[in-house]
Amino acid sequence: MNLKQLEAFVCVAEEKSFSAAAKKLYLTQPTVSAHISSLEKELGARLFVRTTKDVELSPEGEQLYGNARKILQLEKNILRDFTQKDLKTANRIVVGASTVPGQYILPQILSLFSRTYPGNQLELKEADSMEVVRLVQDGLVEIGFTGTTVTDPTCVFEPFYSDRLVIITPNNDKYRQYEKTGFPLEQFYEERWIFREEGSGTRKEAESHLKDMGVDLSRLEIVATISNQETIKKSVEAAMGISILSGAAVDDYVEQGALLRFSPGPQEIYRKLYMVWSKNHKPGKAARLFIRFVRELYAYL
The missing domain is CATH 3.40.190.10 (Periplasmic binding protein-like II)
Incomplete structure (x- = not known):
């Protein structure tokens, strides 16, 4: 059992829909379904009753729901307590993004990040994937988000989204x-x-x-x-x-x-969408915090 499974479970319970939960969590619907399936298998219980109109909690799901919410709230409290020091050294983060991540994925990520770390300033530059990589290579952006990779030993490409x-x-x-x-x-x-x-x-x-x-x-x-x-x-x-x-x-x-x-x-x-950064122009502290945030957000894709 992990936090991403519990987060998906709570969200489906509250939205009464797998598709609505997927949109709220910025995940694909198959990913949400996989989280629920794994959780049900581990607990040996059916957590939802699926009807023609929506999804309702089963008796076992009702039993889990309250504790799952408490666990997720504890996670938020821990993150808040241990990241206050990062807010004191807040900084400007320059991000480059190609069309798909820039227009359809990053807005939600940036919104969540700014609410979690409100002291950071984010600057977004949009271009096609190849141009974003060039901006990273030239040190003009600290982190790039692209729809493909290139062969360049000076760049690190890390998949974050399917x-x-x-x-x-x-x-x-x-x-x-x-x-x-x-x-x-x-x-x-x-x-x-x-x-x-x-x-x-x-x-x-x-x-x-x-x-x-x-x-x-x-x-x-x-x-x-x-x-x-x-x-x-x-x-x-x-x-x-x-x-x-x-x-x-x-x-x-x-x-x-x-x-x-x-x-x-x-x-x-x-296809995978990627975060990319340069080994020659290493991301600053705030940018590294942003990379870690994205990793944790999509850790179980």
């Missing part, structure tokens, strides 16, 4: 037929594609996975290369073409019914 890659299409009859069967591989060559720009971690990882699936990239009809993900989503909605993007970036359009989302292959495809 991001699902998905195909997005317009929500119309042509594509709704694939909701039951999945998006067929042979259809890739019949579609018009909108890709992210060169240097994008999303594009690099998407192309790598497509190659692994046996897709001939030279046969794809690429009608546009766009750096802004919001523009890509709107272009797909307008039936300009289809695209592969981060699952975190398309949740809003899918939930609104503007787009459909498919796995690019027979199984879901995930």
Whole structure:
């Protein structure tokens, strides 16, 4: 049993939903489900009763809930007591981030960090993944967040988040037929594609996975290369073409019914998002505190 499992359990109990708990904790739903499953297996008890509308605590879950909340509150008290000294030496932290972590992951992390360590000042610079790495290499940012890695012995890349890659299409009859069967591989060559720009971690990882699936990239009809993900989503909605993007970036359009989302292959495809820092320009004390905070936040992904 660990604190992340108890945190997931308490959150699901309070939100009455696995998906809502995942959003609140900034985790994927499979990760939350895995935490609950492991906890139930260890305790030998079913903790939730799943209904068609929501999730309710079982009698065993009710028994665990009060103690779990007390344990989590004790953790917060300990962290508060032992991190007060860090607040006295608060500092400015310069962070670089590519589009997906910068727009869809980091805002929540930065908010949690600033509430936990309110004396620190955070500066965020956004660029594509390759440019973020260059900023780290040049010492212009202390920590980078990217969607891919590069071969550079002077940089440390540490994965912190699993991001699902998905195909997005317009929500119309042509594509709704694939909701039951999945998006067929042979259809890739019949579609018009909108890709992210060169240097994008999303594009690099998407192309790598497509190659692994046996897709001939030279046969794809690429009608546009766009750096802004919001523009890509709107272009797909307008039936300009289809695209592969981060699952975190398309949740809003899918939930609104503007787009459909498919796995690019027979199984879901995930790529890692990374923290990166330079061995030559080592992060300062406040930046190291931020790295530790992110590690602990996503320790059980």
